Amino acid sequence: MSLLQPIVAPSILSADFANLAEECKQVLDAGADWLHVDIMDGNFVNNLTIGPPVVKCLRKHTLAYFDCHLMVNDPLKWVEIFGSVGASGYTFHLEAIEPDPQNWTRASEKVVALCKDIRLHGMKVGISIKPHTPWQALEPYILAGCVDMVLIMTVEPGFGGQKFIPETVSKVVSLRKLFPQLNIEVDGGIAPNTIEQVAKAGANIAVAGSAIFGADDRKQVISLLKQTLYEGIHSLCSE
Numbered sequence: 001m002s003l004l005q006p007i008v009a010p011s012i013l014s015a016d017f018a019n020l021a022e023e024c025k026q027v028l029d030a031g032a033d034w035l036h037v038d039i040m041d042g043n044f045v046n047n048l049t050i051g052p053p054v055v056k057c058l059r060k061h062t063l064a065y066f067d068c069h070l071m072v073n074d075p076l077k078w079v080e081i082f083g084s085v086g087a088s089g090y091t092f093h094l095e096a097i098e099p100d101p102q103n104w105t106r107a108s109e110k111v112v113a114l115c116k117d118i119r120l121h122g123m124k125v126g127i128s129i130k131p132h133t134p135w136q137a138l139e140p141y142i143l144a145g146c147v148d149m150v151l152i153m154t155v156e157p158g159f160g161g162q163k164f165i166p167e168t169v170s171k172v173v174s175l176r177k178l179f180p181q182l183n184i185e186v187d188g189g190i191a192p193n194t195i196e197q198v199a200k201a202g203a204n205i206a207v208a209g210s211a212i213f214g215a216d217d218r219k220q221v222i223s224l225l226k227q228t229l230y231e232g233i234h235s236l237c238s239e
């Protein structure tokens with residue numbers, strides 16, 4: 001019996017920002033489990049999005065899980081403020097703290113300290129990797145029990161609406177083989193035509209921005225993504 005839950009997290013980056021609270025309510029009413037909040041600082045990635053004031057305002061409208069994805073150069077700097085405005089999960093990029101691939105085989109003290117700080121501020125810990133970072137870079141932190149979730153980017157971080165990179169799927173397969181109960185999230189280009197491959201590979205959490213907010217029937221897309229994740233979890237359990 002698996003403890004893994006299928007989770008669909010619409011990325012609000014593709015929502016109508018002028019109508020954000022209503023957009024969030026609509027996808028939650030349509031069956032979304034989490035809201036994925038992309039925070040970009042214009043340095044780690046070449047784009048600027050939203051920050052703590054928006055999270056704080058949204059928190060007044062919903063008790064939903066805010067899955068915050070920090071695409072920032074200095075993730076240590078923002079832990080306290082995101083904890084205080086109501087973020088539920090704080091996922092940072094390993095490359096922002098440990099940019100040197102030579103160091104990816106052992107646990108970095110800085111990363112471990114950041115993970116502890118996130119928990120101290122009441123949030124769940126996620127570590128994300130870009131498409132060119134090997135999955136093995138995450139292993140020391142999973143083994144040390146530092147993370148609640150890993151996020152495998154299936155596009156280069158920075159923008160919504162990009163094309164899914166199929167070469168990233170093998171990382172999900174490798175992680176799932178080693179860690180049957182790990183929460184594995186995928187993000188970027190996830191849509192009805194790509195969900196099956198990530199679900200079969202072992203992802204149980206799917207972020208989707210343009211595929212959900214751009215759909216005529218958002219409820220139908222959310223149910224399809226969730227059902228496919230569910231089937232993936234159960235097919236892996238029965239192997």
Ligand SMILES: O=C(CO)[C@@H](O)[C@H](O)COP(=O)(O)O
Nearest residue numbers: 157158160161188189209210
């Ligand atoms: O983190 C990111 C992009 O950097 C994502 O969360 C995107 O916002 C997902 O959008 P789609 O690819 O699903 O449109």
Ligand SMILES: [Fe+2]
Nearest residue numbers: 038069187207
């Ligand atoms: Fe994201």
